[in-house]
Amino acid sequence: MRVVVTGGQGALGSQVVSALRTMGHEAVSASRRSGVDLRSGAGLEEVVRGAEAVVHTADTTSPRSYAAVTVGGTRRVLEAAARQPSPPHVVTISIVGVDHHPYSYYRAKRAAELLVEQSVQPATVVRATQFHSLAAFFARVGRIGPVALGLRGLRIQPVDIGWVGQRLAEIATGARPDGPARERDLTGPDRFDLSGLTRLVAEHAGRRPPRVLELPAHGGAMRAFVDGTILPGPEAEVGGESFTDWLARQPRRLRGR
Numbered sequence: 001m002r003v004v005v006t007g008g009q010g011a012l013g014s015q016v017v018s019a020l021r022t023m024g025h026e027a028v029s030a031s032r033r034s035g036v037d038l039r040s041g042a043g044l045e046e047v048v049r050g051a052e053a054v055v056h057t058a059d060t061t062s063p064r065s066y067a068a069v070t071v072g073g074t075r076r077v078l079e080a081a082a083r084q085p086s087p088p089h090v091v092t093i094s095i096v097g098v099d100h101h102p103y104s105y106y107r108a109k110r111a112a113e114l115l116v117e118q119s120v121q122p123a124t125v126v127r128a129t130q131f132h133s134l135a136a137f138f139a140r141v142g143r144i145g146p147v148a149l150g151l152r153g154l155r156i157q158p159v160d161i162g163w164v165g166q167r168l169a170e171i172a173t174g175a176r177p178d179g180p181a182r183e184r185d186l187t188g189p190d191r192f193d194l195s196g197l198t199r200l201v202a203e204h205a206g207r208r209p210p211r212v213l214e215l216p217a218h219g220g221a222m223r224a225f226v227d228g229t230i231l232p233g234p235e236a237e238v239g240g241e242s243f244t245d246w247l248a249r250q251p252r253r254l255r256g257r
Protein backbone atom coordinates (compact mmCIF):
# COMPACT_ATOMS: atom_id res chain seq x y z
CA MET A 1 0.00 0.00 0.00
CA ARG A 2 1.28 3.53 -0.74
CA VAL A 3 1.07 5.61 2.44
CA VAL A 4 2.06 9.27 2.75
CA VAL A 5 3.40 10.29 6.16
CA THR A 6 3.35 14.03 6.79
CA GLY A 7 6.28 14.96 9.02
CA GLY A 8 7.80 11.61 8.09
CA GLN A 9 11.23 12.67 9.29
CA GLY A 10 9.99 13.97 12.64
CA ALA A 11 10.16 12.08 15.93
CA LEU A 12 6.81 10.31 15.49
CA GLY A 13 6.61 10.35 11.69
CA SER A 14 9.94 8.53 11.33
CA GLN A 15 8.57 5.76 13.57
CA VAL A 16 5.49 5.50 11.34
CA VAL A 17 7.66 5.36 8.20
CA SER A 18 9.85 2.62 9.62
CA ALA A 19 6.83 0.58 10.86
CA LEU A 20 5.19 0.85 7.42
CA ARG A 21 8.36 -0.26 5.63
CA THR A 22 8.81 -3.21 8.01
CA MET A 23 5.21 -4.19 7.18
CA GLY A 24 6.11 -4.14 3.47
CA HIS A 25 4.30 -0.92 2.51
CA GLU A 26 5.59 2.02 0.50
CA ALA A 27 6.00 4.98 2.87
CA VAL A 28 6.48 8.47 1.41
CA SER A 29 7.53 11.27 3.76
CA ALA A 30 5.98 14.68 3.12
CA SER A 31 7.31 17.79 4.84
CA ARG A 32 9.16 20.98 3.96
CA ARG A 33 12.36 18.95 3.53
CA SER A 34 10.68 17.08 0.68
CA GLY A 35 9.00 20.18 -0.80
CA VAL A 36 5.62 19.88 0.93
CA ASP A 37 4.54 22.85 3.04
CA LEU A 38 1.32 22.49 4.99
CA ARG A 39 1.19 26.23 5.64
CA SER A 40 0.61 26.97 1.95
CA GLY A 41 -0.36 23.52 0.70
CA ALA A 42 2.57 23.56 -1.76
CA GLY A 43 3.36 20.06 -3.03
CA LEU A 44 0.54 18.43 -1.06
CA GLU A 45 -1.77 17.57 -3.95
CA GLU A 46 1.06 15.89 -5.88
CA VAL A 47 2.26 13.75 -2.99
CA VAL A 48 -1.23 12.62 -1.97
CA ARG A 49 -2.13 11.56 -5.53
CA GLY A 50 -2.38 7.76 -5.70
CA ALA A 51 -1.96 7.24 -1.95
CA GLU A 52 -4.29 4.83 -0.19
CA ALA A 53 -3.67 6.36 3.23
CA VAL A 54 -2.14 9.48 4.76
CA VAL A 55 -0.76 9.47 8.31
CA HIS A 56 -0.72 13.11 9.36
CA THR A 57 1.94 13.71 12.05
CA ALA A 58 3.46 17.01 10.83
CA ASP A 59 2.98 19.85 13.26
CA THR A 60 4.61 22.99 14.56
CA THR A 61 6.03 23.87 17.96
CA SER A 62 5.64 27.61 17.30
CA PRO A 63 2.53 29.14 18.90
CA ARG A 64 2.40 31.71 16.09
CA SER A 65 1.86 28.85 13.63
CA TYR A 66 -0.84 26.87 15.42
CA ALA A 67 -3.60 28.40 13.29
CA ALA A 68 -1.74 28.03 9.98
CA VAL A 69 -0.07 24.65 10.51
CA THR A 70 -1.77 22.71 13.34
CA VAL A 71 -5.28 23.63 12.18
CA GLY A 72 -4.79 24.93 8.63
CA GLY A 73 -2.36 22.13 7.76
CA THR A 74 -4.87 19.50 8.88
CA ARG A 75 -7.55 21.22 6.79
CA ARG A 76 -5.30 21.21 3.72
CA VAL A 77 -4.42 17.52 4.19
CA LEU A 78 -8.12 16.61 4.45
CA GLU A 79 -9.02 18.74 1.42
CA ALA A 80 -6.19 17.33 -0.72
CA ALA A 81 -7.30 13.81 0.21
CA ALA A 82 -10.97 14.57 -0.48
CA ARG A 83 -10.14 15.85 -3.98
CA GLN A 84 -8.70 12.48 -5.03
CA PRO A 85 -10.92 10.20 -7.17
CA SER A 86 -10.50 7.57 -4.46
CA PRO A 87 -9.83 9.53 -1.25
CA PRO A 88 -7.10 8.03 0.93
CA HIS A 89 -7.83 7.26 4.59
CA VAL A 90 -6.40 10.17 6.61
CA VAL A 91 -5.17 9.21 10.09
CA THR A 92 -4.31 12.13 12.36
CA ILE A 93 -2.52 12.15 15.70
CA SER A 94 -3.90 14.14 18.61
CA ILE A 95 -3.42 14.28 22.37
CA VAL A 96 -5.47 12.82 25.22
CA GLY A 97 -7.60 15.46 26.94
CA VAL A 98 -7.47 18.20 24.31
CA ASP A 99 -11.23 18.61 24.40
CA HIS A 100 -11.10 19.83 28.01
CA HIS A 101 -7.84 21.75 28.05
CA PRO A 102 -7.40 25.52 27.66
CA TYR A 103 -3.67 25.40 26.76
CA SER A 104 -3.42 27.13 23.35
CA TYR A 105 -1.64 24.23 21.60
CA TYR A 106 -4.24 21.77 22.88
CA ARG A 107 -7.04 24.08 21.72
CA ALA A 108 -5.47 24.05 18.26
CA LYS A 109 -5.22 20.24 18.34
CA ARG A 110 -8.93 20.10 19.26
CA ALA A 111 -9.79 22.45 16.39
CA ALA A 112 -7.86 20.10 14.07
CA GLU A 113 -9.79 17.12 15.48
CA LEU A 114 -13.08 18.92 14.80
CA LEU A 115 -12.13 19.28 11.13
CA VAL A 116 -11.78 15.50 10.95
CA GLU A 117 -15.03 14.92 12.84
CA GLN A 118 -16.92 17.27 10.51
CA SER A 119 -15.51 15.77 7.30
CA VAL A 120 -17.35 13.23 5.17
CA GLN A 121 -14.33 11.23 4.05
CA PRO A 122 -12.52 8.25 5.63
CA ALA A 123 -10.54 9.97 8.38
CA THR A 124 -9.53 8.82 11.85
CA VAL A 125 -8.37 10.67 14.95
CA VAL A 126 -5.95 8.81 17.22
CA ARG A 127 -5.06 10.42 20.53
CA ALA A 128 -1.97 9.53 22.54
CA THR A 129 -0.64 10.59 25.92
CA GLN A 130 2.77 12.32 26.25
CA PHE A 131 5.73 10.46 24.80
CA HIS A 132 8.39 9.16 27.23
CA SER A 133 10.89 11.82 26.12
CA LEU A 134 8.45 14.60 27.00
CA ALA A 135 7.75 13.08 30.42
CA ALA A 136 11.52 12.97 31.04
CA PHE A 137 11.74 16.62 29.98
CA PHE A 138 9.00 17.56 32.50
CA ALA A 139 11.09 15.78 35.16
CA ARG A 140 14.24 17.81 34.34
CA VAL A 141 12.99 21.22 33.36
CA GLY A 142 12.22 22.59 36.83
CA ARG A 143 15.46 21.47 38.47
CA ILE A 144 17.61 24.13 40.07
CA GLY A 145 20.53 22.44 41.84
CA PRO A 146 19.26 20.36 44.78
CA VAL A 147 15.61 21.38 44.32
CA ALA A 148 13.07 21.04 41.56
CA LEU A 149 10.01 23.17 41.03
CA GLY A 150 6.95 21.31 39.90
CA LEU A 151 3.20 21.49 39.71
CA ARG A 152 1.42 19.97 42.69
CA GLY A 153 -0.77 17.11 41.58
CA LEU A 154 0.76 16.62 38.13
CA ARG A 155 0.33 13.02 37.02
CA ILE A 156 1.32 11.63 33.68
CA GLN A 157 1.01 8.26 31.93
CA PRO A 158 3.60 8.45 29.17
CA VAL A 159 3.75 6.25 26.10
CA ASP A 160 6.37 4.70 23.84
CA ILE A 161 6.61 6.71 20.61
CA GLY A 162 7.66 3.63 18.64
CA TRP A 163 4.51 1.77 19.63
CA VAL A 164 2.34 4.79 18.77
CA GLY A 165 4.04 4.89 15.35
CA GLN A 166 3.38 1.17 14.90
CA ARG A 167 -0.31 1.54 15.82
CA LEU A 168 -0.73 4.49 13.42
CA ALA A 169 0.79 2.38 10.64
CA GLU A 170 -1.57 -0.50 11.47
CA ILE A 171 -4.64 1.76 11.61
CA ALA A 172 -3.73 3.44 8.29
CA THR A 173 -3.29 0.13 6.51
CA GLY A 174 -6.19 -1.66 8.23
CA ALA A 175 -9.93 -1.50 7.55
CA ARG A 176 -10.97 1.97 6.34
CA PRO A 177 -13.93 3.69 7.95
CA ASP A 178 -16.69 5.07 5.68
CA GLY A 179 -16.39 8.54 7.23
CA PRO A 180 -14.88 10.19 10.27
CA ALA A 181 -13.82 7.84 13.05
CA ARG A 182 -12.02 7.81 16.35
CA GLU A 183 -9.70 5.06 17.56
CA ARG A 184 -9.06 4.18 21.20
CA ASP A 185 -6.58 6.46 22.94
CA LEU A 186 -3.03 5.12 23.16
CA THR A 187 -1.08 5.14 26.40
CA GLY A 188 1.74 3.42 28.23
CA PRO A 189 1.55 0.97 31.14
CA ASP A 190 2.60 3.20 34.07
CA ARG A 191 1.30 6.36 35.70
CA PHE A 192 3.69 8.65 37.59
CA ASP A 193 3.51 11.70 39.77
CA LEU A 194 6.13 14.39 39.31
CA SER A 195 8.21 13.33 42.33
CA GLY A 196 8.39 9.75 41.09
CA LEU A 197 9.39 10.83 37.59
CA THR A 198 11.96 13.30 38.90
CA ARG A 199 13.53 10.64 41.11
CA LEU A 200 13.80 8.12 38.26
CA VAL A 201 15.31 10.66 35.88
CA ALA A 202 17.81 11.94 38.48
CA GLU A 203 18.90 8.40 39.36
CA HIS A 204 19.33 7.64 35.68
CA ALA A 205 21.67 10.62 35.39
CA GLY A 206 23.63 9.40 38.44
CA ARG A 207 22.50 12.41 40.49
CA ARG A 208 20.91 12.66 43.91
CA PRO A 209 17.16 13.16 43.40
CA PRO A 210 16.22 16.79 44.06
CA ARG A 211 13.74 17.86 46.69
CA VAL A 212 10.58 18.63 44.72
CA LEU A 213 8.90 21.89 45.70
CA GLU A 214 5.36 21.47 44.54
CA LEU A 215 3.66 24.72 43.60
CA PRO A 216 -0.10 25.09 43.25
CA ALA A 217 -1.46 25.44 39.75
CA HIS A 218 -2.53 28.93 38.73
CA GLY A 219 -4.81 29.53 35.78
CA GLY A 220 -6.94 27.22 33.69
CA ALA A 221 -4.18 25.64 31.61
CA MET A 222 -2.01 24.76 34.61
CA ARG A 223 -5.02 23.43 36.50
CA ALA A 224 -5.92 21.21 33.56
CA PHE A 225 -2.42 19.69 33.69
CA VAL A 226 -2.95 18.67 37.32
CA ASP A 227 -6.64 17.77 37.43
CA GLY A 228 -6.29 14.56 35.43
CA THR A 229 -7.37 16.01 32.06
CA ILE A 230 -4.26 14.62 30.34
CA LEU A 231 -4.70 11.12 31.80
CA PRO A 232 -6.21 8.32 29.70
CA GLY A 233 -9.56 6.78 30.60
CA PRO A 234 -10.10 3.09 31.36
CA GLU A 235 -10.98 2.34 27.73
CA ALA A 236 -7.56 3.44 26.41
CA GLU A 237 -5.34 0.92 24.64
CA VAL A 238 -2.23 0.26 26.73
CA GLY A 239 0.97 -0.88 25.10
CA GLY A 240 4.59 -0.33 24.18
CA GLU A 241 7.76 -0.18 26.21
CA SER A 242 7.47 1.07 29.80
CA PHE A 243 8.98 4.41 30.80
CA THR A 244 11.59 2.71 33.01
CA ASP A 245 12.69 0.34 30.23
CA TRP A 246 12.86 3.28 27.81
CA LEU A 247 14.88 5.32 30.31
CA ALA A 248 17.35 2.47 30.84
CA ARG A 249 18.16 2.57 27.10
CA GLN A 250 18.84 6.33 27.04
CA PRO A 251 22.23 8.01 27.43
CA ARG A 252 22.88 9.29 30.96
CA ARG A 253 22.58 12.86 29.75
CA LEU A 254 19.09 13.29 28.35
CA ARG A 255 18.48 16.02 25.78
CA GLY A 256 15.51 17.63 24.11
CA ARG A 257 11.89 16.79 24.68
Ligand SMILES: NC(=O)c1ccc[n+]([C@@H]2O[C@H](COP(=O)([O-])OP(=O)(O)OC[C@H]3O[C@@H](n4cnc5c(N)ncnc54)[C@H](OP(=O)(O)O)[C@@H]3O)[C@@H](O)[C@H]2O)c1
Binds near residue numbers: 038058059095134
Ligand atom coordinates in the same frame (compact mmCIF):
# COMPACT_ATOMS: atom_id res chain seq x y z
N1 LIG B 1 5.39 14.94 21.96
C1 LIG B 1 4.39 14.30 22.56
O1 LIG B 1 4.49 13.90 23.74
C2 LIG B 1 3.11 14.01 21.79
C3 LIG B 1 2.09 13.27 22.40
C4 LIG B 1 0.92 13.00 21.66
C5 LIG B 1 0.80 13.46 20.36
N2 LIG B 1 1.81 14.18 19.82
C6 LIG B 1 1.66 14.66 18.43
O2 LIG B 1 2.63 14.01 17.63
C7 LIG B 1 2.82 14.79 16.45
C8 LIG B 1 4.25 14.74 16.00
O3 LIG B 1 5.09 15.19 17.01
P1 LIG B 1 6.66 15.04 16.83
O4 LIG B 1 7.23 15.06 18.20
O5 LIG B 1 6.98 13.92 15.89
O6 LIG B 1 7.03 16.42 16.11
P2 LIG B 1 8.40 16.80 15.36
O7 LIG B 1 9.49 15.84 15.67
O8 LIG B 1 8.61 18.24 15.62
O9 LIG B 1 8.04 16.59 13.82
C9 LIG B 1 7.13 17.44 13.17
C10 LIG B 1 7.40 17.38 11.69
O10 LIG B 1 6.49 18.28 11.07
C11 LIG B 1 7.12 18.82 9.94
N3 LIG B 1 6.57 20.16 9.70
C12 LIG B 1 6.61 21.24 10.52
N4 LIG B 1 6.05 22.30 9.92
C13 LIG B 1 5.65 21.88 8.69
C14 LIG B 1 5.03 22.53 7.58
N5 LIG B 1 4.70 23.82 7.59
N6 LIG B 1 4.76 21.79 6.48
C15 LIG B 1 5.11 20.48 6.42
N7 LIG B 1 5.70 19.81 7.42
C16 LIG B 1 5.98 20.52 8.55
C17 LIG B 1 8.63 18.89 10.25
O11 LIG B 1 9.42 18.54 9.11
P3 LIG B 1 10.10 19.69 8.18
O12 LIG B 1 10.93 20.52 9.12
O13 LIG B 1 10.87 18.94 7.16
O14 LIG B 1 8.96 20.46 7.60
C18 LIG B 1 8.80 17.80 11.32
O15 LIG B 1 9.50 16.68 10.84
C19 LIG B 1 2.24 16.17 16.74
O16 LIG B 1 1.02 16.29 16.02
C20 LIG B 1 1.94 16.13 18.24
O17 LIG B 1 0.82 16.90 18.59
C21 LIG B 1 2.97 14.46 20.48
